[in-house]
Amino acid sequence: MGATGIVGQQFVRLLDEHPYFEVVGLTASDRSAGKMYSSTEWVVGGQIPDMAKGLLVEETRLETILRHDVDLVFSALPGGIAYDIEAALARAGLPVFSNASAHRMDRDVPILCPEVNSQHIDLIQTQDYGEGFIVTNSNCSVSGVVLALSPLMSYDVRDVFVTTYQAVSGAGRHGVASLDILSNVIPYIAKEEEKIENESRKMLGQLGDGMIQPAEFDVCASCARVPTINGHLESVVVRLGRPITAQDAEEIMRQFTSVPQRLHLPTAPERPLIVLSGSDRPQPRRDLSTGPGDTGMSVKVGRVREKCNGELIAFFLLVHNTIRGAAGAAILNAEFAKARGVIP
Numbered sequence: 102m103g104a105t106g107i108v109g110q111q112f113v114r115l116l117d118e119h120p121y122f123e124v125v126g127l128t129a130s131d132r133s134a135g136k137m138y139s140s141t142e143w144v145v146g147g148q149i150p151d152m153a154k155g156l157l158v159e160e161t162r163l164e165t166i167l168r169h170d171v172d173l174v175f176s177a178l179p180g181g182i183a184y185d186i187e188a189a190l191a192r193a194g195l196p197v198f199s200n201a202s203a204h205r206m207d208r209d210v211p212i213l214c215p216e217v218n219s220q221h222i223d224l225i226q227t228q229d230y231g232e233g234f235i236v237t238n239s240n241c242s243v244s245g246v247v248l249a250l251s252p253l254m255s256y257d258v259r260d261v262f263v264t265t266y267q268a269v270s271g272a273g274r275h276g277v278a279s280l281d282i283l284s285n286v287i288p289y290i291a292k293e294e295e296k297i298e299n300e301s302r303k304m305l306g307q308l309g310d311g312m313i314q315p316a317e318f319d320v321c322a323s324c325a326r327v328p329t330i331n332g333h334l335e336s337v338v339v340r341l342g343r344p345i346t347a348q349d350a351e352e353i354m355r356q357f358t359s360v361p362q363r364l365h366l367p368t369a370p371e372r373p374l375i376v377l378s379g380s381d382r383p384q385p386r387r388d389l390s391t392g393p394g395d396t397g398m399s400v401k402v403g404r405v406r407e408k409c410n411g412e413l414i415a416f417f418l419l420v421h422n423t424i425r426g427a428a429g430a431a432i433l434n435a436e437f438a439k440a441r442g443v444i445p
C-alpha cells in the first residue's frame with residue numbers, strides 16, 4: 102500500500118527477487134489507481150523492476166487487497182490514511198507490516214527493530230485482530246537513534262539529546278517546496294520531536310505482563326529539515342550512569358550485532374553500525390553507502406567523543422531514511438516474523 106510514494110518505491114525495489122516475498126498487488130491513491138505501475142515517476146534510483154512494470158496500480162481498499170489472496174501486506178501510506186485500512190486488514194486475518202505512524206503508539210502494537218527489541222514481537226499476542234496483526238517500524242530518525250543506543254544500554258542510559266539534520270525525501274514525494282528549502286534550514290518538522298522522544302523510549306523499553314514499560318531515560322529532540330536529498334544526519338549526546346571512554350563506546354558500537362545477523366536474515370546488514378574514522382564523517386552525500394555490499398541498512402556513526410569523564414558520550418550518526426528508516430526496516434521485520442514462525 103502506498104506503492105507509488107518514495108517509501109513504496111523502495112519497497113518495490115527491495116522486494117524485487119526477494120527470497121521469501123513476491124509482490125502480487127500494488128495500491129496507491131485514487132490519483133494513481135488504474136494506471137500501470139510502469140508510469141510511476143521513479144525517484145529511488147535504478148529502473149522500475151520488471152516484476153512491477155506490468156502490475157496495475159489499484160485503489161487502497163480492503164476488498165481490492167483481499168481479492169489478491171495475499172499472505173501479508175506492507176504499508177507505506179500516510180499516517181492519517183493508514184489507521185483504518187491497516188486495522189481492517191489485520192481484522193481480516195492479514196499480517197500488516199507498516200511504516201506509518203498511525204498505530205505505532207498503540208499499547209498492543211510493537212515498534213519493532215529486531216536488532217534492538219526482537220522480543221517485542223510477542224506483543225502481537227495481545228492484539229485482538231484474530232489471525233491478523235500489525236507490526237510497525239519506527240520513524241526514520243528513531244531507527245538510527247535506537248540502533249546506536251542499543252549497545253550502550255548496559256551503561257545505564259539516563260538522558261538522550263538528539264538534534265537532526267533531515268533530508269527532504271523524509272517528507273515524501275511532494276513533501277517540501279523547493280522555495281522553502283533551497284539555501285535554507287527549517288528548524289521544525291511537525292510531530293517529529295515527539296516521535297523521537299516517545300518511540301525511542303517504547304522501543305528500548307521492557308516487555309512484561311503483555312505490555313511495554315518504556316525505558317526510563319529522558320529524550321530531548323530538536324529537528325531540522327536541511328537541503329539534502331537522502332539520509333538523516335543526527336547529533337546524539339547520551340548521559341550515562343556508568344561512564345565509558347569514547348574509545349570503548351566506539352568499539353562497542355563497532356562490534357554490535359544481534360538477532361537478524363545470527364539468523365542471517367536476507368535484508369540484515371552484516372554490521373548494523375558502521376563506525377567511520379574520518380574526522381569529518383559521516384556525511385549524507387558520501388556515506389549513505391560505504392560500498393557494493395552496503396544496501397543502506399547500516400547506520401553510520403562517527404566523531405564519537407567523551408565529555409565529563411565519560412558520563413557524556415557524543416557522536417553523529419547517519420541513517421538512510423527511506424531504507425533503514427522505512428522500507429528496509431519493514432521488510433526486515435517481516436523476515437524476522439517468518440524466522441520466528443509468526444508468519445508461514
Ligand SMILES: NC(=O)c1ccc[n+]([C@@H]2O[C@H](COP(=O)([O-])OP(=O)(O)OC[C@H]3O[C@@H](n4cnc5c(N)ncnc54)[C@H](OP(=O)(O)O)[C@@H]3O)[C@@H](O)[C@H]2O)c1
Nearest residue numbers: 103105106107108129130133178179180201241271273274
Ligand atoms: N520518506 C521517509 O523517509 C519515511 C520514513 C519513514 C516512514 N515514512 C512513512 O511512510 C509513509 C509513506 O511515506 P512517503 O515518504 O513514501 O510518502 P509519499 O511519497 O507522499 O507517498 C505516499 C503514498 O501514499 C499514497 N496515498 C496518498 N494519499 C492516499 C490516500 N488518500 N489513499 C490511498 N493512498 C494514498 C500515495 O499515492 P499517490 O502516488 O497516488 O498519491 C503514495 O503511494 C508515511 O506514513 C511516512 O510517514 C516515511
